[in-house]
Amino acid sequence: MHEIYQLASGILVWVALIVFVGGTAGRLIRMAITARKKDAVIYQYFSFYYALRSILHWIIPFGSMSMRARPAMTLVAFIFHICLIITPIFLAAHVILIAESWGIGWAYLPNAVADIMTILVILGCLFFLLRRIVQRDVRYLSTPGDFVLLLVVAAPFVTGIWTYHQWSGFEIAGIVHMLSGELMLICLPFTRLFHMALFPFTRGYAGSEAGGVRRARDW
Amino acid sequence: MKTSEDFQAAAEEKRIYDAGIEEGAKKLTPEKIRSVFNELMQTEGGARLEAYTKACVHCGLCSDACHHYLSNDRDPRFSPAGKVKQTIIEIVSRKGKVDADFMKRACEIAFTECNLCRRCMIYCPFGIDVAYLMLFVRRACHQLGVVPQYIQDTAHSHAATYNQMWVRDDEWIDTLQWQEDEARDEIPDLRIPIEKEGADIFYSVIGPEPKFRAQLIYQMAVIMHAAGVDWTMPASQGWDNSDMCMYTGDSEMTARLKKIHFEAALRLKTKRIVMGECGHAFRSVYDVGNRLLGWKMPPLQMIHAISFYSEIIEQGRLKIAEKFDRPVTFHDPCNIVRGRGLHETARYVINQVCTTFIELEPNREHNYCCGAGGGVINCGPPFKNKRVQSNRVKADQLAAAKKKGAEVVIAPCHNCHGGLEDIIRHYELGLELKFLGDILYECIQKE
Ligand code: HEM
Ligand code: SF4
Numbered sequence: 001m002h003e004i005y006q007l008a009s010g011i012l013v014w015v016a017l018i019v020f021v022g023g024t025a026g027r028l029i030r031m032a033i034t035a036r037k038k039d040a041v042i043y044q045y046f047s048f049y050y051a052l053r054s055i056l057h058w059i060i061p062f063g064s065m066s067m068r069a070r071p072a073m074t075l076v077a078f079i080f081h082i083c084l085i086i087t088p089i090f091l092a093a094h095v096i097l098i099a100e101s102w103g104i105g106w107a108y109l110p111n112a113v114a115d116i117m118t119i120l121v122i123l124g125c126l127f128f129l130l131r132r133i134v135q136r137d138v139r140y141l142s143t144p145g146d147f148v149l150l151l152v153v154a155a156p157f158v159t160g161i162w163t164y165h166q167w168s169g170f171e172i173a174g175i176v177h178m179l180s181g182e183l184m185l186i187c188l189p190f191t192r193l194f195h196m197a198l199f200p201f202t203r204g205y206a207g208s209e210a211g212g213v214r215r216a217r218d219w
Numbered sequence: 220m221k222t223s224e225d226f227q228a229a230a231e232e233k234r235i236y237d238a239g240i241e242e243g244a245k246k247l248t249p250e251k252i253r254s255v256f257n258e259l260m261q262t263e264g265g266a267r268l269e270a271y272t273k274a275c276v277h278c279g280l281c282s283d284a285c286h287h288y289l290s291n292d293r294d295p296r297f298s299p300a301g302k303v304k305q306t307i308i309e310i311v312s313r314k315g316k317v318d319a320d321f322m323k324r325a326c327e328i329a330f331t332e333c334n335l336c337r338r339c340m341i342y343c344p345f346g347i348d349v350a351y352l353m354l355f356v357r358r359a360c361h362q363l364g365v366v367p368q369y370i371q372d373t374a375h376s377h378a379a380t381y382n383q384m385w386v387r388d389d390e391w392i393d394t395l396q397w398q399e400d401e402a403r404d405e406i407p408d409l410r411i412p413i414e415k416e417g418a419d420i421f422y423s424v425i426g427p428e429p430k431f432r433a434q435l436i437y438q439m440a441v442i443m444h445a446a447g448v449d450w451t452m453p454a455s456q457g458w459d460n461s462d463m464c465m466y467t468g469d470s471e472m473t474a475r476l477k478k479i480h481f482e483a484a485l486r487l488k489t490k491r492i493v494m495g496e497c498g499h500a501f502r503s504v505y506d507v508g509n510r511l512l513g514w515k516m517p518p519l520q521m522i523h524a525i526s527f528y529s530e531i532i533e534q535g536r537l538k539i540a541e542k543f544d545r546p547v548t549f550h551d552p553c554n555i556v557r558g559r560g561l562h563e564t565a566r567y568v569i570n571q572v573c574t575t576f577i578e579l580e581p582n583r584e585h586n587y588c589c590g591a592g593g594g595v596i597n598c599g600p601p602f603k604n605k606r607v608q609s610n611r612v613k614a615d616q617l618a619a620a621k622k623k624g625a626e627v628v629i630a631p632c633h634n635c636h637g638g639l640e641d642i643i644r645h646y647e648l649g650l651e652l653k654f655l656g657d658i659l660y661e662c663i664q665k666e
């Protein structure tokens with residue numbers, strides 16, 4: 001038990017961070033090189049202005065027709081994504097741990113707010129899960145991996161709030177929390193979660209072609 | 220609600236026989252598929268393919284963008300990402316180890332269940348270009364020799380004659396002179412200048428114009444004459460700006476076609492190209508062919524007929540004698556709206572020439588595809604019923620405009636015309652269909 005705790009809170013944190021950063025950078029660099037060889041158009045037509053124009057329309061809630069057409073999905077997706085990214089970075093417990101080990105720190109969220117945001121992430125996962133089961137086209141598109149991934153994403157949040165509130169079995173939950181958090185980081189560059197890193201590029205390229213060549217809006 | 224089994228059964232029932240697909244598939248072996256596909260992946264399967272297949276979060280936000288999906292009772296297999304799942308994802312993940320039956324189905328999906336209209340691209344948060352992926356599948360089909368027969372025939376015509384309709388060189392010149400003759404009954408000093416070196420404008424059309432719709436050349440000649448334009452058309456190959464090879468995945472042939480088209484305009488030392496009212500031809504010259512030939516932008520200015528009309532109206536060279544007074548609506552063609560942003564230009568022309576304009580909903584970049592583009596109508600009679608059924612949503616959209624009073628639909632694109640004509644007839648919409656040039660011809664001051 002203690003050994004696993006040591007492992008999860010020590011070396012595995014580093015492994016996860018290195019795999020996450022290295023894997024993401026490595027894959028992006030490899031794709032950039034492939035694009036040079038086989039997709040010359042991307043570099044030729046890429047326009048920062050139009051890329052940014054498109055990206056902005058798609059990261060502002062309800063900025064696109066597609067989002068306006070599905071208000072519930074848009075609302076949940078935005079809340080989910082914001083909470084998913086913000087909570088772990090600005091969680092008091094994480095900030096303090098990092099300050100203690102590395103001597104750097106930053107502002108953190110009040111615990112009650114972090115609790116709510118964690119619950120929102122979990123509810124978001126449930127919403128996505130429900131959607132994958134209920135909505136026929138999404139069900140058809142879903143692969144087994146999609147469900148596993150939802151579990152991987154939900155796990156650190158469920159176990160995190162569990163540990164924080166010291167509900168029964170929280171010692172084990174704490175270990176699962178660390179392990180699943182690390183697993184999620186490790187999965188990021190190699191699974192569909194990689195959409196995070198690809199978004200600025202695919203959207204930016206679409207925006208460049210739409211704006212610079214096709215002179216049309218793509219939102 | 221229908222279950223997937225119902226859809227499966229319905230699909231089996233509807234299996235369409237196409238000689239090009241069936242006979243082509245008979246010659247396939249698993250080894251051949253694998254080696255052709257792996258070679259294609261090596262040479263052309265790059266970062267876009269990887270990003271589009273990997274970024275997709277299977278969220279289904281693209282589904283409602285596709286008229287095939289909406290019109291087929293939301294059968295998920297018609298959703299854009301669903302078509303990707305059934306074709307390229309499967310081939311890539313199996314590293315090309317698929318059989319002939321799989322390729323037949325992939326071919327039918329890529330050629331007849333996607334119009335490459337790119338509407339889904341502006342509904343996907345990631346801007347995933349499903350049309351690019353379907354074209355990738357078509358490219359594989361082309362290299363494997365499994366292509367629907369009718370569109371392959373037009374591709375053969377392109378290869379043999381440099382035009383889409385097996386029009387011979389003498390027939391082409393004959394047609395121009397015939398139309399000139401006819402028009403001179405109406406306007407005695409009208410000319411269709413052939414091979415005029417140094418003319419301001421090189422006018423090019425698609426193969427079906429001389430073949431089936433020669434009156435469009437007549438009308439354009441009248442418009443050119445009325446506006447006092449210095450124009451010409453070539454006497455030899457390069458007059459046809461259309462391009463079905465772009466849609467069969469035959470990139471090599473597309474490059475040759477676009478090259479001879481540009482070269483004809485350059486040979487005649489014309490200042491710029493005006494293209495007739497066609498969308499796919501415009502895409503092939505403006506967006507595809509130039510890239511295949513290594514030009515970032517076309518080597519000389521080229522504009523679509525809509526821009527040309529707008530220009531001569533704005534400059535006061537074309538006078539409207541009497542406005543068209545029946546209520547019109549406008550179908551935004553994918554290839555010149557999502558493909559070139561000409562929606563406002565078209566509306567300017569319409570408002571100059573027509574008294575009453577009623578918008579389709581949705582419109583502009585968000586208009587639904589006609590269901591014919593992307594080479595789908597060119598796959599011919601075997602797929603006609605399927606095509607018309609797969610665009611019920613277009614019929615509903617048109618019917619709504621009719622309810623608001625529209626009597627005439629303007630579609631400045633040949634493919635859209637073909638598609639809408641079938642839809643209007645099949646769904647008994649009782650709407651009249653026109654090119655913008657038809658209306659201009661009717662309304663302008665001719666002398
Ligand atoms: C910055 C980091 C990001 C992370 C960590 C992240 C993570 C996630 C996770 C965990 C899910 C749900 C899991 C699933 O359904 O399998 C998800 C879903 C989704 N993400 Fe992201 N994402 C990020 C950025 C983005 C961006 C920039 C976009 C683009 C607008 C985006 C669009 C979506 C969409 C549309 C879904 C819904 C998928 C569904 O129905 O399940 N994400 N994301
Ligand atoms: S037909 Fe248009 S909307 Fe449908 S999948 Fe093809 S490109 Fe997308």
Ligand code: SF4
Nearest residue numbers: 275276278279281343
């Ligand atoms: S909207 Fe984009 S990410 Fe979502 S399923 Fe469609 S193609 Fe994939």
